[in-house]
Amino acid sequence: MLLLACLFVGIGLVTAQTQKVTGVVISEEDGQPVIGASVLVKGTQIGAITGVDGDFTLPNVPSSAKTLVISYIGMQTQEVAIKPSLKVVMKSDTEMLDEVMVVAFGTAKKSAFTGSAKVVGTEKLEQSQVTNVTDALAGAVPGVTLTSNDGAPGSKSSIKIRGFSSINAKNDPLIIVDGAPYSGDINNINPNDVESMTVLKDAASNALYGARGANGVIIITTKRANMSGEAKVTFDAKWGANTRALQKYEVIDNPGMYYEMHYRAMNNYYKSTGMNDQAAWLEANKNLFGSNGGLGYNVYTVPDGQFLIGQNGKLNPNATLGRVVNYKGRDYLLTPDDWEDVGMRTGLRQEYNFSVSAANEKSSFYVSLGYLGNEGITEGSDLKRLTGRLKADYQAKKWLKIGGNMGYARFDSNSLSNNGTSSSTGNIWAFVTQMAPIYPAYVRNADGSIMVDNNGIGMMDYGSGINAGMQRPFIADANPILDNKLNTRNSEGNAINGNAFVDITPIEGLKVTFNGAFNLDETRHSYVYNPYYGQFDSTGGTVSKYHTRTYDYNLQQLVSYARSFGDNNFDILLGHEYYDYRYYELGASKSQMFSQGNKELDGAIIDGQGASSYKE
Incomplete structure (x- = not known):
């Protein structure tokens, strides 16, 4: 009996040496959870990362520990006394408050901006190995969720800012590129050409965009030359490999x-x-x-x-x-x-970027070329993209500034059939x-x-x-490995976007701006199902062709006046915007192919009576 009592006392001493600490970390700026903040017991290696709700749990904190250290990029590091349950409010880094950020139809100092916004700058973008520039937002902006149902090279993620705003309608945010709405494929923008992205998250920030900004706004600003006087030439080359991230399940393989x-x-x-x-x-x-x-x-x-x-x-x-x-x-x-070994491969990713930029007191220019070749981890899944950009501005008079920006992309991608239908x-x-x-x-x-x-x-x-x-x-009668080798799901085309501006400053603080922008995306889609094997062999194979054109242009006339009085800021904006969007689609299909080599409509005999034409 005495031995048993001593044993219970020993157990009690052990459990008393540690404690469980839980808590949540939120942003003072907007009250939203801070996702990915580091929570560390001071003086130890015991720590955790906050989850999607800003929550954290430390199950075995030493009783002798007194302080937690909470840190997050762009926010002040906090030290708080340890309690069983904590609520930590993080403040923005005061050193960043005087930074100028891009907002709706202009710019603003962080210290003067009253809405909820987050800026992802060049440093963060350069650290991200992404094909799609918006994928760099993953884990970088609280309240922004990126999900993808398709892991193909160049596939777009679905972006949700502060959750879903509608069950039936679209929930994607409005994309603004250099001040104008962008309706093209976001994959056609080279991440290496992007200076910063600003995510506007609340109604106050998005109000100027009306109903278009109901799901949030992502403002993309492309690079311009820094004031240096001398031309700056940069070149970078990146190579990598795409492999399966999740390893095989433990199954019977004998x-x-x-x-x-x-x-x-x-x-x-x-x-x-x-x-x-x-x-x-x-x-x-x-x-x-x-x-x-x-x-x-x-x-x-x-x-x-x-x-x-x-x-x-x-x-x-x-x-x-x-x-x-x-x-x-x-x-x-x-x-x-081993079907998984046969069906998978190690894909090569190669990226090359070249740019030249220069600026002085009166003018600046930025020129870039980029190439991306990205292979998926299966045959029939890849992306090739060639991009170019020219951006320039000129201070013609003290009161007059003009500039323009032109971007081009040539793309060619192949994807798998029925990739998301299990x-x-x-x-x-x-x-x-x-x-x-x-x-x-x-x-x-x-x-x-x-x-x-x-x-x-x-x-x-x-x-x-x-x-x-x-x-x-x-x-039976299925082998998607050979199907993907013989079948074709290809999209190739050209995209061009551009804008120009004129800034007139008649007096200090008053600025009159005229902006014009356009986007044009021409894409040709080819879907070919082989005549030899699989579900279409009985029809002799099928060929489908679709051509899509997306075109929009935007005109803005803005008058703004800004003054500061001590700690007070006064801004007024008067503007008019005209936006026109056009989408065209033309398609047709035929069956009974002559051969696998001719993948055009004239290489098949039977008209599928499936021609279509669509416009919006």
């Missing part, structure tokens, strides 16, 4: 073990019908490869008169992996493949991860070499009888 497990299921079923052990063993072996609950394929060779699975439920020790089958006078080798047999991700380790991916000759059909295509197994007559009970 063919023999898979056969054993399926045998047990069948053996138990036959026993449940009243068969004895001997009869159930014979029946399960007989149907193990058949269509009556079987697996369809046998990839093991066993001696004549023996079964693959013994009466002990284990693989026959005399079985050897790989089986040659003669079918219609031709020998086939049946041997399994139930589709064309979804390579779902398909290869569910494929059992007993099925061949390729159709092989007896010597192990891959068979080549009459069209010069390396044959792959669709589970539909083309491989030694074998029928796969699991999603």
